[in-house]
Every structure is written in C-alpha cells, then in structure tokens.
Amino acid sequence: ADIEAGKAKAAVCAACHGANGISAVPMYPNLAGQKEAYIAKQLKDFKAGTRKDPVMAPMAMPLTDEDIANLAAYFASLK
C-alpha cells in the first residue's frame, strides 16, 4: 500500500475524522493508529452495503481496492 497516495485521497475524510485522524465530533471515530486491516474491511463493507451508514456509503462507493488499501495504510500510520 502507498501511504502518500492514501494521504492525498484522505483529504475529504478530514472533515469528519480530523486532519490527523482524530475526530472533532463525538459521534465519529478516530482513525489515527487504527488497525489497517480493520479500516480496509470497514471501507469495503460500507462500499458493499454490508455495513450501513448514510454518510460513509457514498464516500466508500467510488473507492477502488487500491484506494482502500492506501487509505487504510495512511490512517494506520498516524499516531
């Protein structure tokens, strides 16, 4: 996975999950340092609709498997 590509792709995520992966909103999870495989699975589940969320579904929809791998690697890399 490409952490730098993930970082570039993550710009839109920052609005809810924070610029450093620490959410400013109590209802939204921190992503910094989260497990890479867990993040990737959740994005795939949001995309597939097996995990349902009205905000995350349209976010995950356009992501390729490579995008997902890069995003997961990027957030997992944050402290």
Added chain:
Amino acid sequence: ADIEAGKAKAAVCAACHGANGISAVPMYPNLAGQKEAYIAKQLKDFKAGTRKDPVMAPMAMPLTDEDIANLAAYFASLK
C-alpha cells in the same frame, strides 16, 4: 458513566481488543481512546442488529444501556 464498572465489564472484551484496548489481532479494532459516543453507538447497533457482526452480536446482546455507557467511558479513557 462509571469507568470502574466499565473496566470490570470489559474483561471479556480483552480477548480480542487487548487488555489495554489495543488489539493484538489485525482484523479487530483498537478501542483505547476511541470516542465514547461512537463506541456506545456501535454497541447499541450490534445489539439491535443494525450493525451486523457474528462475533459482536452475542457480546452486545446482554448489555444494558448502563453497561454500554460504562464500557464506552472505560475504553474512551484509555490512552
């Protein structure tokens, strides 16, 4: 919410999510320092079946709203 009560209730969570809320298993999320409101919502969603997971569903089933509030406060309090 009662952090100490949450800690006592969290013994069973440690098997997958780690004794300090840092998971030893790549597919399972870290919970340490996660947002309290987010953890509580996920436990309620697992209990209600609106978030589906074969492992978490039976874990969440017996939890009261008070248990959920205490568990969320406990994991959010971990660094």
